[in-house]
Amino acid sequence: MNFILYSDVNDRSISQSLGRPEYSYYFVLKAYRPVLESLGRVHVVASPDDVDPLFLQLRQAGQDCLFLSFAPPHKTPTGLQCPMVCVIAWEYDSIPSECAAGDERQDWRQMLARHGRVITLSTHTAQAIRRSLGDDFPVLVLPTPLWERFAQVREDYPSVPVNPGSTLQIKGCIIDSRALGLSADGLIAPIHNEQELETRGLAEEPIDEPPPEPAPPPELTLRRRLLISKHYLREGYRALTSPSGHRPLFLLKHNLLQWYREALSDLFSAPARQPLAAAPAPAGDCLPVTVMQAQEHAQAEHPQAVLPDTDAHVQIDVSGVVYVSVFNPEDGRKNWHHLITAFCWAMRDVEDATLVLKITQNDLSSYYVHLITLLSQLSPFACRVVVMHGYLEDEEFARLYGAASFYVNASRCEGLCLPLMEFMACARPVIAPDHTAMGDYIDERVGFIVKSSREPTIWPEDVRILYRTQRHRPDWGSLKAAYEQSYAMATQRPEAYQAMAAAASERLREYCGFSPVQQRVQTFFDLQQPGAITPVAAKTGAASC
Amino acid sequence: MLIIIHSETNKSNIQQNLGRPEYSYYFVLKEFRPVLERIGQVIEVSNPDELVDRLYFDCLSRGEDCVFLSFSPPHRTPIDYACPTIPVFAWEFSTIPTESWQGEPRHDWRVVLQACGRAITHSTFTVNAVRDVMGADYPVCAIPAPVWDRFAARGETLLKRPVVEGVTLNLRGLLIDSRETDLRPYGPPGLCEGTPISFDAPAQDCPLQLEGVVYTSVFNPYDGRKNWKDMISAFCTTFRDISDATLVLKLTHHDIANALTDMLHHLYKNQFYQCRIVLIHGYLADADYEALVQATSYVVNSSYGEGQCLPLMEFMSCGKPAIAPVNTAMADYVSGDNAFVVDFTEELTAWPHDPRAAYRTLRYMTDWESLCVAYRDSYAVAKDDPQRYAAMSTAAVQSLQHFCSQASTEQRLRAFLELPQPAAAPLQAALA
Numbered sequence: 008m009n010f011i012l013y014s015d016v017n018d019r020s021i022s023q024s025l026g027r028p029e030y031s032y033y034f035v036l037k038a039y040r041p042v043l044e045s046l047g048r049v050h051v052v053a054s055p056d057d058v059d060p061l062f063l064q065l066r067q068a069g070q071d072c073l074f075l076s077f078a079p080p081h082k083t084p085t086g087l088q089c090p091m092v093c094v095i096a097w098e099y100d101s102i103p104s105e106c107a108a109g110d111e112r113q114d115w116r117q118m119l120a121r122h123g124r125v126i127t128l129s130t131h132t133a134q135a136i137r138r139s140l141g142d143d144f145p146v147l148v149l150p151t152p153l154w155e156r157f158a159q160v161r162e163d164y165p166s167v168p169v170n171p172g173s174t175l176q177i178k179g180c181i182i183d184s185r186a187l188g189l190s191a192d193g194l195i196a197p198i199h200n201e202q203e204l205e206t207r208g209l210a211e212e213p214i215d216e217p218p219p220e221p222a223p224p225p226e227l228t229l230r231r232r233l234l235i236s237k238h239y240l241r242e243g244y245r246a247l248t249s250p251s252g253h254r255p256l257f258l259l260k261h262n263l264l265q266w267y268r269e270a271l272s273d274l275f276s277a278p279a280r281q282p283l284a285a286a287p288a289p290a291g292d293c294l295p296v297t298v299m300q301a302q303e304h305a306q307a308e309h310p311q312a313v314l315p316d317t318d319a320h321v322q323i324d325v326s327g328v329v330y331v332s333v334f335n336p337e338d339g340r341k342n343w344h345h346l347i348t349a350f351c352w353a354m355r356d357v358e359d360a361t362l363v364l365k366i367t368q369n370d371l372s373s374y375y376v377h378l379i380t381l382l383s384q385l386s387p388f389a390c391r392v393v394v395m396h397g398y399l400e401d402e403e404f405a406r407l408y409g410a411a412s413f414y415v416n417a418s419r420c421e422g423l424c425l426p427l428m429e430f431m432a433c434a435r436p437v438i439a440p441d442h443t444a445m446g447d448y449i450d451e452r453v454g455f456i457v458k459s460s461r462e463p464t465i466w467p468e469d470v471r472i473l474y475r476t477q478r479h480r481p482d483w484g485s486l487k488a489a490y491e492q493s494y495a496m497a498t499q500r501p502e503a504y505q506a507m508a509a510a511a512s513e514r515l516r517e518y519c520g521f522s523p524v525q526q527r528v529q530t531f532f533d534l535q536q537p538g539a540i541t542p543v544a545a546k547t548g549a550a551s552c
Numbered sequence: 553m554l555i556i557i558h559s560e561t562n563k564s565n566i567q568q569n570l571g572r573p574e575y576s577y578y579f580v581l582k583e584f585r586p587v588l589e590r591i592g593q594v595i596e597v598s599n600p601d602e603l604v605d606r607l608y609f610d611c612l613s614r615g616e617d618c619v620f621l622s623f624s625p626p627h628r629t630p631i632d633y634a635c636p637t638i639p640v641f642a643w644e645f646s647t648i649p650t651e652s653w654q655g656e657p658r659h660d661w662r663v664v665l666q667a668c669g670r671a672i673t674h675s676t677f678t679v680n681a682v683r684d685v686m687g688a689d690y691p692v693c694a695i696p697a698p699v700w701d702r703f704a705a706r707g708e709t710l711l712k713r714p715v716v717e718g719v720t721l722n723l724r725g726l727l728i729d730s731r732e733t734d735l736r737p738y739g740p741p742g743l744c745e746g747t748p749i750s751f752d753a754p755a756q757d758c759p760l761q762l763e764g765v766v767y768t769s770v771f772n773p774y775d776g777r778k779n780w781k782d783m784i785s786a787f788c789t790t791f792r793d794i795s796d797a798t799l800v801l802k803l804t805h806h807d808i809a810n811a812l813t814d815m816l817h818h819l820y821k822n823q824f825y826q827c828r829i830v831l832i833h834g835y836l837a838d839a840d841y842e843a844l845v846q847a848t849s850y851v852v853n854s855s856y857g858e859g860q861c862l863p864l865m866e867f868m869s870c871g872k873p874a875i876a877p878v879n880t881a882m883a884d885y886v887s888g889d890n891a892f893v894v895d896f897t898e899e900l901t902a903w904p905h906d907p908r909a910a911y912r913t914l915r916y917m918t919d920w921e922s923l924c925v926a927y928r929d930s931y932a933v934a935k936d937d938p939q940r941y942a943a944m945s946t947a948a949v950q951s952l953q954h955f956c957s958q959a960s961t962e963q964r965l966r967a968f969l970e971l972p973q974p975a976a977a978p979l980q981a982a983l984a
Contacts, residue, residue: 192653192908194907194908194909194910195653195654195907195908348900348911349900351911352900352911384902384908384910384911385910385911458897460919460920460922461920461921462782462785463785463789463920465821470740470742471739471743472739473822473823474785474788474789474821480917480920482897482917483897483898483899483900483917484897484899485897
């Protein structure tokens, strides 16, 4: 059998694609490749146009061929002669099944029915597909095999509930809550205008006549938030670099607060709103033209806001009970506010608890001020939050796996969650929900489960933004309790911790070891492997669908 | 005894303050007043700085007792009067403010509570939050606004049918009916079509016909705690294919346009549904408010917390079972006997008036799925189980009598102010 593989993102473009929704498809392709190589010949093509010529050539030579498109169905090439199958990462309860804007590719049912079968990463996605295409539609649930890759880390860094001390290194920058001098009082700007006072209910009550209605500020569209953010980043930069009568820190704080209030405070007061990533701007963009011009002018004057240097090789020592999470703050599914607020609240009097956040986002300015504001709002707290921004070499990443007591996930939905699986493969117990893809490998034997309820949401590609599917609303109280319980276990019941760590590693071996994954592929495509065929492992969460 | 009362919002400015922070203190004051009048002589003042101590010294010279009830949160309660001052306040967060900012020491409520020496709030939940900080023996009492008598009396005359058979009420103001509204103008930018509704048009007489299973909620849409998005989306999801379920939202605010646009956008996002959503903004005459209550099968609340929630108390006093969470003040009167209970979880938030937005307290986030289940189960009861509906209705009246009747309020006030109880105390049994 010949496997022809294609993903929109490839080795050359991956560095620019970090954080884009498609980028995880590239990792999936890379992870599947050795399995496919063990079962046939693999050809990775640079363009969908290369598929059919290769197919025709191989057919002439009397060889079987299958094209695996690592892309969602609406981005999958059509009209090919080569038999094909989509590999789908998906994290919602239903698949797009409406033909929006006359584009039939938006209706995944049609695309998948044409292919006649599909590969997904999770049982949850398989269920969503079968809900639309019928219980007998052939779906291969194929997690990415990664257990073997972590053999060395497992050997070098045995699980330790309370880390006696490790040094983490990164090329980029490290933000350490203990070094920031955080204070919630620093969030109060010295000057208030009338309108702010009124919205805060602090204005003097008018005695005689009602006050004239103030003109409403422009609606906070995404674009406007961005402009406001840029403005204050620039102002913050100027405060740090220009000579002035005020102390730089004062000006920086002032700008931080103004930025927070104008660009974000409404998000804080109503976190139930759709996250930025999912919520398109509301109707009517009221951005005044003058503001645009002023911004452009200012931009020409100060082309780039400068934040901490992100090119340095830096390091930090962490110890105690160390929680790690890896995510992109721009990804609305990750719910990272809860990750931090629940940690800081649960551990506010605990000095030896540390939350290390490895950010997979190249642009520090996209979250820096937001993060510092959040930490200021939470301060004072005795525990520690460490944010690592930048690129980790393999050895540096190994140290991060090794430093972790627990991995934490509080997502609204996941198509797979590679970092969570990687830390589990390194024998790290977790705090995570058991919904969506995580339902295949998370239960109370491998970690502390974050409860959640459902909530309506849109299909991410649906420009009509109609509620057509559901995701999950993590239960903050249960996340907080999970931090408390895991900390108590790590510090008081090391044997229970070790049992959980071993269970996490074992679960991942069953779930995404090379051999079980290889057998699934073999069974699904009815392939003969040279050599003996071992029986398919029938395990919970690893059952073939 | 002379009882001086004051709220910053009063009769003369309620119209423009409707929906502003602390506007509801005026309604609480109005509800307390008749009961206070049974206890002593009541004077409402609009300028307490000028009048309270003058009245107090008059009383002193006559040898009469005098107390000032400030219907305001502690940070807006004066603490420099000679007259004994008691803040009467609503609160729905797990902790009371214990930090000060902007140079105002009263933002630290401990300062005010210490200076006043006692306080009145509306729920057991808040009494506990105060005592967590002030000590278990701090004199603070849960006395809700006594709305029961008026609404229970109305309720007695109403038909208590779970399924409404066609009621028409007349509204003066603005009425938006999802069945007759083009929602295309409220889609995302670039996909908007059609003409949006003009909210500036003069108030009109709008007849509203209701039938089927009718759910009603009354709230200020700018109040972030009310969580109307969940209320609407769970309703639309649950009743997507059910045409005789209606959600009536009576909105309270002096300037409604932005909220309505936001709500219509949300209705757009929830499309398509067979059920019906009606938005009402405007004045309902007493008879029509009664008609709305009568035409209601269930009253709905999906808040993150309530200091007491007057509309919920009013509808339940009338014998309308609820859909509501058992948290904050609602824990004092909502239960599985009189409501379909909505689950919730805690979530870290800031004290609402803290300009630093520092995370210091908890609110109670709705479990959306359980709200859907509550809608579904309540609909089934309305349709198929009139006995259970009647039992829930009776339980609602009884719970609210216990919670907020004038008699129980009078008794609690007298006990708190250390005044003799009224001679006849028929309520003793009910309160036991």
